[in-house]
Amino acid sequence: MGEGIGCGDPPADVFRWRRRRLLQGAAGGLVLGSGLTACGPAARPSVQDPVVTVVFQPHLVGMPSGNRQTAVRLVNEALAQFSSHGGSKGIRIRPVFSLGTTHTLAALLAGSGPDVVSDWVYAPFVDHGLLLPLDSYFKRDAVDTTKWSRGQLDVYRRGGQTYAVPAFTGTVVYAYNQGLFDQLGRPYPTPAWDAKGFVDVCRSMTGNTGGQKRWGGMLYQWDNTLGNGAGWVFNAFGGSVMNQSGTKGTLGSPGSLAAGRWMFHELYWPQICANISTPMFWQLMPKGLLAMEPIGSWSLVQKVLGYQGLKWDILPFPVLPAGRTTLGNDDFFGVSSQSKHPDAAWSVVRWASLGRFWNTFNIKIQLLTPARNDLWDYWVQTVQQVAPPLRGKQLQWFADAAVHGYALAPQYYRYNNAVATSAVGSWLFKLFTRTESSVRTAFLGADAQVDAIEKRGKAGTGAARAASRQLAAARRAGGTYTFAAPTRHGLGVAAHPDAALLTRQTGGAYQLVGDGASVFGVHDNCAFAGSTALRTPASFTCRLTALRNETCPQLSPFAAAGLMVRGDLSDDAPMVLVAATAAQGVGVVYRPLAAQMTARQPAASPAAGAVTRKPPSAHANALRRPLWLRLQRSGQTWTASSSFDGTHFTPVGAPVTLDMAAGWVGLYACANNAPFHGHGTIQAGFDHLGGFAPATVVQVGSPGLPV
Secondary structure (H helix, E strand, C coil): CCCCCCCCCCCHHHHHHHHHHHHHCCCECCCCCCCECCCHHHHCCCCCCCEEEEEECHHHHCECCCCHHHHHHHHHHHHCCCHHHCCCCCCEEEEEECCCHHHHHHHHHCCCCCCEEEECCCHHHHHCCCECCCHHHHHHCCCCHHHECCCHHHHHEECCEECCEECCCCEEEEEEEHHHHHHHCCCCCCCCCEHHHHHHHHHHHCEEECCEEEECEECCCCCCCCCCCCHHHHHHCCCCCECCCCCCECCCCHHHHHHHHHHHHHHHCCCCEECCCCCCHHHCCCCCCECEEEEEHHHHHHHHHHCCCCCEEEECCCEECCEECEEECCCEEEEECCCCCHHHHHHHHHHHHHCHHHHHHHHHHHCCCCCEHHHHHHHHHHHHHHCHHHCCCCCHHHHHHHHCCCEECCCCCCCCHHHHHHHHHHHHHHHHCCCCCCHHHHHHHHHHHHHHHHCCCCCCHHHHHHHHHHHHHHHHCCCCCCCCCCECCECCCCCEECHHHEEECHHHCEEEEECCCEECCCCEEEEEEEEEECCCCEEEEEEEEEEEECCCCCCCCCCEEEEEEECCCCCCCCEEEEEEECCCEEEEEEECCCCCCCEEEECCCCHHHHECCCCCCCCCCCECCCEEEEEEEECCEEEEEEECCCCCCEECCCCEECCCCCEEEEEEEECCCHHHCCCCCEEEEEEEEECCCCCEEEEECCCCCCC
16 A cells, blocks of 8 residues: 555554445544654754644545544644655644635735645635745756646646645546436446537436436536636637636637537526536435536545445546546645745645655545646555445546646636626526527626726735734634634634624514635534523524625525524534525535534425525525524424424424534524635525524634625
């Protein structure tokens, strides 16, 4: 298996445990960290040795165990090998684990950021001047840049300078449900499939199963702006989303128009292809309601767990008119421009991206694909050894896209990405809803708006810096928002009071404002207004009257509001919520134990009918009609339900068992990481509260940055 994990050889039971837990547990994230030293002679450094703070994204160190202590121990052991495996002696690493882009960016802007930055969204960091150029280090250390996948460094270049290096080289392929093809008597698609072949599969596999719609396929896109996630389609037709500098829209080019007509005329309008707005799209494949879906190499652990019981395999993306293109990632390591030890920080960056040890550690522990091009064969072999369900799968297609350089990294508009993508989204919304029947008209309209927005230059940077000053003030006032002293609550200002989030209106009505990143994974980030839950057994209700976007035309499909009960106000507390989501219906999200991953249950009909797929106009209410929500407790069992009239309630999902000795109950709102997806801040309206009153108003996790 190559190099060991800790000082010396790892105990054999580590590998047995890893294989067993890969198939038993949900992937977890980490938030604990401590100062670390190298093994061997450097284990007792002097006080003058530089301490380099390194932020790691959860999925870079996430463990498929749910056991945070074990996960932290393994990561600590790995980092302790820094000096003996290609790092520099005399440097100490202090790791912290980020809760997301918002947290890392805001910490840097507030002056409390790390020396080494790692994140999955590159553009905002270089836009704000937070990364040092690395070309002088490349030259000084004679770095062989060909070790990285072809074209990967192009993602991190601005103005002739390179500001980051790959954290890993992620690529996207198609997974397809062979069992469903067998059931319907259809031949499997082949790696040589093209645009027509893709459409034929979608058309032939779309239908109905058990009264539910079955989709033939799904295109890869992160949101309905089509800018980041679906850029591969435009390039594969010879077009592009924007020019190379990101300052002009190019959707009106011939290749882009051809790509748009293919998507809308042949896939979306005939309704044979799902997208990110399709309700519960992430659950369709395991339920047999989707024939094929795109998956990133970074999500293999989750997919293996979700595909248990399925017969499935892997295909490359189709060969479109301009060739085969797929999506890559822009996850990066960079040196903070604020670092007091830039040379030491560069040593850590070089070791993490080019060093064999950290690459192979991530491969062995969580199947993460390598940054180095020469480790792809090792990745395929190791993954098939560590994860038995992946044996025999065509994993080489992940490697093929990286080695042959046809993985396209996400694209970002240069100056005002959130506003520009929102403008594109408003035009595409017209196409999705058929209020505009001409792809050409919509694309040219989007280009015109993008060009006007980008001509403003750096007009949008002031708001982010103003927000950082607010966060710095919150930290000085006693919050925990700092990288220098990580706590159990990670990097967020966990549960700091913010009464401005809630407005009390007449007749017992409330309006809650939310701009949090998400309630998903190990850490929550949302607005919460409630009180302690003292009644046993307990029944809590509210009526949700409004869910709208306060600041931007486009409402995120994941923006949500509803009723939440949590064990405490820390961001990783056990909790359960029932909520309406802008384009995903009504559902239940819960965390069974502190620091574990959340799980989600979809709603039963007819509750989902209360929510529109998208608001009909800017800032409009996403609810078709008011919706009652209820959470009831009997011992440790919680049951969620919803109603249109407050009398006749329909169960939402199955009962949930939680280990919550004491709890809080309240209203909840979250805008889905608004600053970096152009979705703005949401307003949620509530009335008819039963069983509680919102006496405490907090931001669980740190607040997002305003658009």
